[in-house]
Amino acid sequence: MGRRLLLPHTRRLMLFLRPMRYSASATATATAGSLRDPLHVCVVGSGPAGFYTAEKMLKGREGVRVDIIDRLPTPFGLVRSGVAPDHPETKIVVNQFSRVAANPRCSFFGNVTLGSDLSLSELRKTYDVVVLAYGAESDRSFGIPGEDLRGIHSAREFVWWYNGHPDMCNLAPDLTNTDSAVVLGQGNVALDVARILLRCTTELASTDIADYALDALRSSTIRKVYLVGRRGPVQAACTAKELREILGLKNVNVYIKEADLATSPADKEEMRNSRIKRRVYELLSKAATVHQENNDNDRKELHFVFFRKPTKFLPSEDGSTVGAMELEKTLLKDDGATGKQVAVGTGEFEELKCGIVLKSIGYKSLPIEGLSFDKYRGVWYCLLIYSPF
Known part of the structure; x- marks a missing residue:
């Protein structure tokens, strides 16, 4: 018997939907034997999640047929439009996906x-299984204002934009009206965009970055990120x-306030509980020391701004x-529920001059007719039925 779960759709979450022709009670108890053979599956989305799903289904059930649909004319999703152009090794996975696409089923x-x-x-109504x-x-x-x-x-x-996605080829960010850019967030995507802004364009020229983006970066006046x-x-x-890569950029000085490195x-x-956190902290601490000793005013600047x-x-x-950002200083407090440290405002404010801001604070889904949608959280919900294939 299948298990029913109510899950939110966030980035790249896969939802398995049974056909409308089953009643709610029948769907909840459906087993593999109730599905027609050969199974016909539709996968919506041709990025990594879509192709890994297709590969698993093609291998997991004899005779299954999989149709992959995508709103773009070309496949591979984030491998094509999300992976940074200076990370070609990550894109090698398209070879695996191409073999999946070559399967006659x-x-x-x-x-x-x-x-x-x-x-x-x-x-x-058309397929036995639909995977979003x-x-x-x-x-x-x-x-905020x-x-x-x-x-x-x-x-x-x-x-x-810099990967040539058709939705953003006309974005045309102005990289020539300022010497300072602010990236809000300190995750891997934030580091990606900061690295692209700071990396030498002669190095980017050998990648598959969009030509118009390379031209814009060549003309960029941004010196500080x-x-x-x-x-x-x-x-x-x-x-x-990712951190090690951006800290190793040529001709870039790294600035971190010594007070921000103090630990509670x-x-x-x-x-102690996370090797990743420990290693990230060690890299930042080492970078702060090394770059203080090798300060060169002719180099570009990367500033890590914490507790703001x-x-x-x-x-x-x-x-x-x-033209600037107003930032509030923060301190960390235990949230009292999960044990996590959360940032709490102190009431002290400062301004940071800039001419461009890139927000790397997460994504949200768009509503789909036929699925419940939480506008506040930007997620939609669906009944999942797990049954063995």
Whole structure:
């Protein structure tokens, strides 16, 4: 008997939907024997989640047929539009996906958009199983004053822009009106966009970065990038591999305030329980020491700004473009429920001058007709039925 679970759809979560022709009670108790043979499956989304799902299904049940649909004309999703152009080794996985697509029982249909070209109910009537395996296509916001100023973009938009995604090829971020950029967030995506802004363009020229993005970066006047996080270096959400890469950029000085590297007993406990946190902290501490000894004013600058949360985007003199950020100093307190340390405002504020802001604070889904949607959290829910194939 299948198990029923109610789960939110976040980025790249896969939802298995049984056909509408089954009643609710019948669906909840359906077993593999109640499905027709050969099984016909539709996977919506042709990124890693979609292709791994297709591969698993093709191997797991004899004769199963899988149709993969995507709103873009080309497959591979985030491998094509999300992976940084200077990470070619990560993109090698497309060879595996190409072998899946070459399977005679697998078909790809591009330029097909769920919700306009096809409805969810139509798919559920046509297929035995429908898998929604595409990513969240919108961005979370701060909901603070000035967020609609020009020059403020999400990291997703910026990444899609330099990777040549058709939705963002006309984004045209202005990289020539300032020497300072702020990246809000300290996860791997935040480090990606900061690295692209700071990396030498002669190195980027040998990658598959979009030509128009390379031209814009060649003309860029940005010399300083600030990576801003609400919590401290122990809580930075990046991995050691990504951090090591950005710290090793040529002709870039790294700046970290010595006071921000001080650790509390709670920080030390977090590092004892997590090798990743410990390694990230060690890399940041070492970088702060090394770059203090090798300060060169002719080099670009990468500033790690900890214990700050944005409270307001401030306009420049023209009144329509971002010119600075108001940041509130924070400190860490135990949330009392999960034991996690959360950032709490102190009431002390400061301004950080900038001409472009990239927000790397997470994603949210868009509503789909036929599924319950939580507008506040940006997630939708679906009944999942697990039965063996």
